[in-house]
Amino acid sequence: METERVDPDDLAFLRGAFGVDGGGQPALGWDAVRAFEAEHGIVLPEPYRTFVAEVTDGSPSGPPEYGLVPLATLPADWGNGRPERVLNRPFPLTETWVWEDDPRPGDVLDPLLDEVFDHGSVVLGTEGCGMYWHLIVNGPQRGHIWLVTGEGAMPFGSDPGSLDGEPGFLGWVRHWADGKSWFDMR
Template identity: 25%
Template sequence: MPPTHPFQEPPLGRRAVAARETGHGVTLAEPYRSFVAEVANGSSLGPAEDGQSFWLLVTTGPHRGEVWMVADVGVTPVPTTGAAWGFAEWVEQWRAGQRRWS
């Protein structure tokens, strides 16, 4: 399937994702695993930040599947109050034009 956006990489497919997981000794959290396999293998698009921070999808440990904000002043789950968002919730907020992440 070709990319649907000029900055979107084509999806890897389930076999390629499984091979990469095996090669790196990890299993990606759902729904991110399905996203990479079926929708896109990355993109340069996403909520713009000030250059001092970035988004991180936690892939191992007790916070696996959560989205966190990494900034020059620290690291925190998103949103900063309530339960941390998973990948699907983060994408929904981004698509809805959410600009307040706390």
């Protein structure tokens, strides 16, 4: 999974998968992407970075179910009263965690959950029912996609215990474009 350079063929695939003329948001342009990165102290992983700069900044067609949200926004069902999102803090997970089965008390779990939901990632969109796709922008999982729900979090990609598919933004979009279910476990 390449996170520092974009392959022109991969960008062409992404452009076609989202049907640039299909009602999506205009691309942000490089100045806006660099300003977002500077404001948050991160560099977006490729090919997502070039995708939002040159192709589209959000699309009503998937992935995910309710469309790809623009870079600086959150899905409509995200909710109010959440802690501030801190993108330059590392995403805390490296493997699947089902917190609904975690025996630790809420005063221990709640700060950890806030980190999972709000640190080191941009939210790509929602499947509904509190299921959010995150692109990790900081930490050991940088460039990977994670599904974060009310019950737990798991990576999308080639890792054992993950949702099946090629890792990263490109693999996530390919999985959707191929008409595969998100929940085909290995």
